[in-house]
Amino acid sequence: MSQEPVKTEPPSMLSFVRDLPNLCSLTGLFFALLSIYAVVTSQFNLAVAALLWAVFFDWADGIVARRLKGRTHIHSAYGAQLDSLIDIISFGVCPAVILMGYGGFSFFWFVPAFIILGAAAIRLSWFNVFGLSEDGSYSGLALDNNILIAAPLFLFSGSFDPRTFTWMLAVLFLLLSGLNLAPVKTSKFSSRWFPVLGVYCVMMTWALIF
Numbered sequence: 001m002s003q004e005p006v007k008t009e010p011p012s013m014l015s016f017v018r019d020l021p022n023l024c025s026l027t028g029l030f031f032a033l034l035s036i037y038a039v040v041t042s043q044f045n046l047a048v049a050a051l052l053w054a055v056f057f058d059w060a061d062g063i064v065a066r067r068l069k070g071r072t073h074i075h076s077a078y079g080a081q082l083d084s085l086i087d088i089i090s091f092g093v094c095p096a097v098i099l100m101g102y103g104g105f106s107f108f109w110f111v112p113a114f115i116i117l118g119a120a121a122i123r124l125s126w127f128n129v130f131g132l133s134e135d136g137s138y139s140g141l142a143l144d145n146n147i148l149i150a151a152p153l154f155l156f157s158g159s160f161d162p163r164t165f166t167w168m169l170a171v172l173f174l175l176l177s178g179l180n181l182a183p184v185k186t187s188k189f190s191s192r193w194f195p196v197l198g199v200y201c202v203m204m205t206w207a208l209i210f
Helices: 013-018 020-038 046-068 073-102 107-130 141-158 160-180 191-209
Strands: none
Touching: 013 020, 013 073, 020 046, 020 073, 046 107, 046 141, 046 191, 073 107, 073 141, 073 160, 107 141, 107 160, 107 191, 141 191
16 A cells, blocks of 8 residues: 655745845845836936846846855745746836836837837746756846846937937847847856946946936
């Protein structure tokens, strides 16, 4: 007579909040929400600066997770799911909202905004299934790079009328979305680039806001 396996109760949901990498992920979510708030209140430079810090904490959660001792497989699996859900907000929803917001929330910009969001969802779903390539590289451009590349453009937003700048922003985001899905290999930044990212975020935040 076979013995049925003993079912154990899963950890409580809030127990995962005490996990430091997950706290980093949630901090990134805070900045993503701040970005959306900034768009609604027409503070577009603040919106972009907030997304830069969402990138910073997106990098931080992975670095902390790899260096943290005694982290269980369950915590790693939960953290991966949390990170992916926050990524679609930070690097899919937020850029789409920024584009629509800069375009005055005209329905004209809805389709390109949806393409940006859809490309992010497709990429994240593919990555969740297949992960990194065997050589440790990405297939296509990682989503967080979109923000790092697009952020300097906002330093020159005052040099163009809003409609022209919205077109420039749409073209750039759509090109980046194409690179996100392109079958090309891009390198994964190692943790030694993390201080460089921190300096970049500080400098860009200062330039965008002050």
